[in-house]
Amino acid sequence: MVVSPGRPTRILLVDDHPAVSQRIGELLAGAVPGAEMVSAVSGEEGLSLAWTQSFDLVLLDLRLPGRSGIEILKELRAVKPLLPVIIVSSLPDSPYATLARRQGQLIS
Secondary structure (H helix, E strand, C coil), X not given: CCCCCCCCCEEEEECCCHHHHHHHHHHHHHHCCCCEXXXXXCHHHHHHHHHHCCCCEEEEECCCCCCCHXXXXXXXXXXXXXXXXXXXXXXXXXXXXXXXXXCCCCCC
């Protein structure tokens, strides 16, 4: 992740569970001092933010209402192929995780 000097690290967190987003945000704030966290509760909202704002990293839930995290990831990659994306999931393993691994997007 390359961050511009003098600018805070901007992280987009896309997860439909506010409590999970809040906890992940707290953990990241401790790990990346001064980071600016922006949350989205749906894939569509996350895409809209990613298109209109600059982010250094996206944390993307696999299971989202409407469209899956994999579908959102494909759209992100089509427009911003260099934007780092970390897939997160509460599931120990799933067909979505297998798809993400095949695309080289998930490291177990």
